[in-house]
Amino acid sequence: MSSSKSAINLGLERIRALLGHLPPYTRPTCHIAGTNGKGSVTALLSSILTASSYRVGRFNSPHLVSILDSITIDDSPVLKYTYSDMRQRVETVDRDHNIGASSFELLTATALMIFEDAAVDIAVVEVGMGGRLDATNVISDEQILVSALTAVDLDHQLFLGDTVEKIAIEKAAIARKGRPFVLGFQPHPEVNQVVREVVAKVGGTVIEALVPTKRKRDPKLDGEEPLINRIPPFSVPIDLLLPLKGDHQLQNLGIALTIVSALLVQPDTSLQLHKNITPETIANGVRNTHWPGRLSFHRISLPLPLAHPVSPQEVINTATVTSRFLVLADGAHNPASSTTLASFINNVLGGRISTPSAATNPITLSYVIALSHSPPKKPKDTLSPLFAVAASLLSTTQESHLYQIRVRVAFLRFTSPDGMPWVRPEPPSKLKGLVSPLLSEAEIWTAADSGSEPKEDLKEALNWVTRDQHLKDSEGLIVVAGSLYLVADFYRLLQSQKSVD
Incomplete structure (x- = not known):
């Protein structure tokens, strides 16, 4: 065992x-x-x-x-x-x-x-x-x-x-x-x-x-694209602004709304559900929902100070400029959730590279990844969707000749969560071997399998994936994924910068 x-x-x-x-x-x-x-x-x-x-x-x-x-x-x-x-x-x-x-x-x-x-x-x-x-x-x-x-x-x-x-x-x-x-x-x-x-x-x-459906955006409404549905026992449509990103969140919203509906059709209790739950409170509740680490965008200032010296060349490349970079954090940890993340990345970057007028700067897609050791789940199955969408984007830009897209992949470990000593990361060296067969054109960086501090590895990985963007004035998206525990390390880093968006 x-x-x-x-x-x-x-x-x-x-x-x-x-x-x-x-x-x-x-x-x-x-x-x-x-x-x-x-x-x-x-x-x-x-x-x-x-x-x-x-x-x-x-x-x-x-x-x-x-x-x-x-x-x-x-x-x-x-x-x-x-x-x-x-x-x-x-x-x-x-x-x-x-x-x-x-x-x-x-x-x-x-x-x-x-x-x-x-x-x-x-x-x-x-x-x-x-x-x-x-x-x-x-x-x-x-x-x-x-x-x-x-x-x-x-x-x-x-x-x-x-x-x-x-x-x-x-x-x-x-x-x-x-x-x-x-x-x-x-x-x-x-x-x-x-x-x-x-x-x-x-x-x-x-x-x-039920599964809520999108309708055309009302230019008079601010925020995310509104959703509309009739929620039994309410007879009127309810306009909702859903802050959680990704089409799969429509299904999650539908489950939450159906639970609300099930509460309302039960015999009333001392909770007075029928009195207190209204179309207005439902709309307010959905709009104010906060669930970090799931398709969450943030800005982080780089380069980051490192606990250990880096090479002189890296000092030259990163120490002269501090910029804020866009990070997409998502705890995708299995094939289904990584497929959802890959689809979202494709929607974000695919629309960008398909617009000739926007094709002014090269784009760097960077993955910062750690995975939990959880057999029989195979790391390849989790990583394949992410690397497949990167390969597709590379192919699209090569065929169009509009502009460059570069892919960088950093593998590291995460900090073991409190009270869960059985949770351990896959060795970065093991993950590195999966890149070439799935995404041969990627540049790769790996942390040590042991000995180093995961939080310092994360800093170094983030500095590495953005190093050339300083020099080449390229656009970029950093995706921190593969484990919610890695996302947790990233949020601790954000808290230390006091720059959570």
Whole structure:
């Protein structure tokens, strides 16, 4: 058994024992599972509920920059004191009763007890892994308002199964008797039937998620392109401005809106959902949604100071000018999410290079990549979509003779996340060997496989990918991707610069 698998021990026995010695969890809860998109759905849903005057707790995993990010109340991370105090109480119970809870079970119990202690009106809880045996599935049937499933794809096969059907069965097992189960759009049609069978077996009700559609942009409206849809039980269209980028976010928005609809058609409770959730609060909630690290654009000042000396030539090339460069950060970590990212890159740069009048400067597309070691997931499968779109852009510009496009790829490691010692990066030297067969024209830089500090490697990689842009006055896009943990390192760097856009 691999060390990564032995570190993850799915099951509900320990979390049940742990919560059995803590105050009862009584908060009404929306429970979200899926392979891709569940974090975005929780962000949209919690923002809508917060805009509707509810006190909302949200639990996501893994965290981004800090463990505090994973537990929010009204879209703000909990205070360090609040987290530390509750975590200590939970760990004391675990130790005193010799339960042996895992780090994720301790975190889940801490989140639920923080929500209980704060008396949140509604909690929005993201499943950690799978569903049936995930620690979050300890929440009682009585407390679940709605369950939902986002897109299912191959991931965590060692734990959940080697087919999308098997994985879907595990994830759909969060369904509850007598409760609505929102089924999002599935890229693999075979998932739909097995999910329906699981939900029917427990006595739940499947509701297919609507998918909002774009309409022509109203020049009188500011911001992103508006969306329009009728949301039952509202009889009028609702104009929405969606800040989350990428067409796939339409599907995630549809799931969030369908959860809202499912809440509204339930018998009213003390929450007074029908009174507080209105077209206006839905629109405000969607517009104010913030979910960093998913197709997020930022500007970063380069060059960055390095902990170790660089070559004299690099000093000459980078030290004389400081510029702000455009970075696209996305935690694409599996083939499905990297395909989504590749499509977005193609839309951004493809439109640019297809416009002759815009073809004045060369473009540099730079990938800064780290991947988690997570067999049987293969690094090649995750990287192929990103390299394929780069190869396509290269081919397009070569055929048109309009202007140059250059591709640079930097491979590095990430900082191991707190409380997750089993998470480790793929060696950069291993990833380097995948470039030539997939993207032979790329320039490559690799960090050391060990010994160096990941945060310093990231600085050096960012300096390297932009070095020639200083001299050649070229345009460029830096894509930080492959792991949410690398994105977390990037956000820590942004915080140190105090320049998060």
